[in-house]
Amino acid sequence: MDAPSPFPTAYTVRHIRIEPNLVLAPMEGVTDLTFRRLIRKIGGAGLTVTEFIASEGLRRGAAQMEQMARIDPDEHPVAIQIYGRNPMAMAEAAKIVEDLGADICDLNFGCPSKKVCAHSGGSALLKDPELAQEIVKAVRAAITIPLTVKMRSGFDAEQRNCPDIAWMCQEEGAEAITIHWRTRADLYSGTRAVDKIAATKQRLSIPVIGNGDILDYESAMAMFRDTGCDGVMIGRGAIKNPWVFKQVRAQMLGEPMPAVDAEEKRRVLIEYYESCRAWFRSDRSALGRMKKISNYFTHGLPYASDLRVTILHAQTVDEAIGAVNRYFDDLGEWRRASPGAGQTTAFGG
Ligand SMILES: Cc1cc2nc3c(=O)[nH]c(=O)nc-3n(C[C@H](O)[C@H](O)[C@H](O)COP(=O)(O)O)c2cc1C
Structure with missing residues (x-):
């Protein structure tokens, strides 16, 4: 049996304890209620996040968006993620998220898709800090539950500005930040570079969650070690291996890794x-x-x-x-x- 992890095993977002500090990433077309139930049943994730939901659709009451925002009564803590570019629409959608019973409202500042960026949503907001600030301000004023933001490290290699954007989010009332180390231009390639996650962690007083290519205990520990982050988020690794949270958690606690036959x-x-x-x-x-x-x-x-x-x-x-x-x-x-x-x-x- 290994020694327990030398890194923290929990963090709190205001009053919400995320323990273990392993988060299921929001993934469009994947982390709907059925997939989140699977992950919850296997166990080991401290927080689950819905796939991103268009704020405009949610506030219009579109049936598809309402279906995407459904959470189980016993699925806690859970975050509902929304995206968009219109601060008022984002604020209205965030209020709906609160009314639906989510513990946390998460804003998407990271989606690289052309469709989302074309409307200045997702990672395009990393290039438009003023609009990003307006959105955080409007959402913060609309809800009482904790607000968090997920972003990429920057738009491209020349603009890896997540420490500045994350700082702004914190000053406007965000209570945790998740950073995927890739830039928008990297899409899903690029060479691992977690320095901006480390820089953000140094600058902020709220929890910072590291994300990108975490597949197992070793890669989770590398993220903690290289960035000092408070938690890690796992996306594709959880589709390949839905037991990953249970396995990493056990190893973090120095317990034997659960075998999966x-x-x-x-x-x-x-x-x-x-x-x-x-x-x-x-x-x-x-x-x-x-x-x-x-x-x-x-x-x-x-x-x-x-x-x-x-x-x-x-x-x-x-x-x-x-x-x-x-x-x-x-x-x-x-x-x-x-x-x-x-x-x-x-x-x-
Ligand atoms: C199929 C798929 C859908 C995704 N959808 C979202 C999303 O809705 N919101 C979001 O913030 N990120 C989304 N992402 C990005 C992931 O949350 C995560 O940041 C990224 O996959 C890197 O983490 P990983 O290497 O653990 O997969 C998506 C990723 C994938 C692969």
Whole structure:
């Protein structure tokens, strides 16, 4: 058994204790209620965040946005994330977020998508500090629950200005800041550079959460060590391995890392498929979501490329469930025939 982590294992956002200090990242098309339930059931995340929700849609009462903002009565603490460029729309949407029972309202200053940036939302706000300030001010005045902001380290290599923007957010009343080390221009590539997270942490008195490429205990500890951050946020790593929070938490506490065997993976994947079927109105929508998650989830499983292709071509939820069951049956037989083979997977199981 390893020694417990030398770094803090909790932080507080005003009165809300985030323990452990491991946060499920907001991910559009992923962190809806079904995925967050999966993560909560497995355990180990101290805070979950919804996918980003358009403030304009939420304040208009668009059904899709309301569905995206749904939280379970026992899903706490939870943050609802909103985005937009109009301070009044953001303030109105934030009030709705508060009324829906969220513990925290999170603002998106990080989305790199052309559609969002074209309207000066998401990471385009890093280039427009005055508008960003107006938004934080308007939202702060509209709600009483804690307000947090998630951003990238900057717009591009020339403008890695997150320490300034984060400082402004703090001065306007934000109570925690999450920083993804990449710039908007990096999209999802680039060489790891967490220096601006460290600089922001040095400057701010509110919690700073480090984000970007955290997949396991080692990468989480590297983020704590290199930046002094108060917590870490995990996105894609949690789709590949929904047990990551439980595993990192155990290792942080010096406990043995929970093993995840093939049967557990089968059970969780099928349970997730069933909850997609119940959540989405049509098999088509459920399948779309299942295909997206399965691509990440099966990564690292032995001989899973055929499974991915079969799921990709599945026409019904039942077909996809059948493919998953066949794959795990075959995997079991293969392991019985070749003991010791394929025991190590991306899940560490
Ligand atoms: C499919 C997908 C959707 C995302 N949607 C959002 C979002 O709605 N809001 C947000 O702030 N960031 C979003 N992100 C960015 C993540 O929250 C996170 O900052 C990024 O993936 C880096 O963390 P990771 O390396 O742990 O994945 C998204 C990322 C992915 C991969």
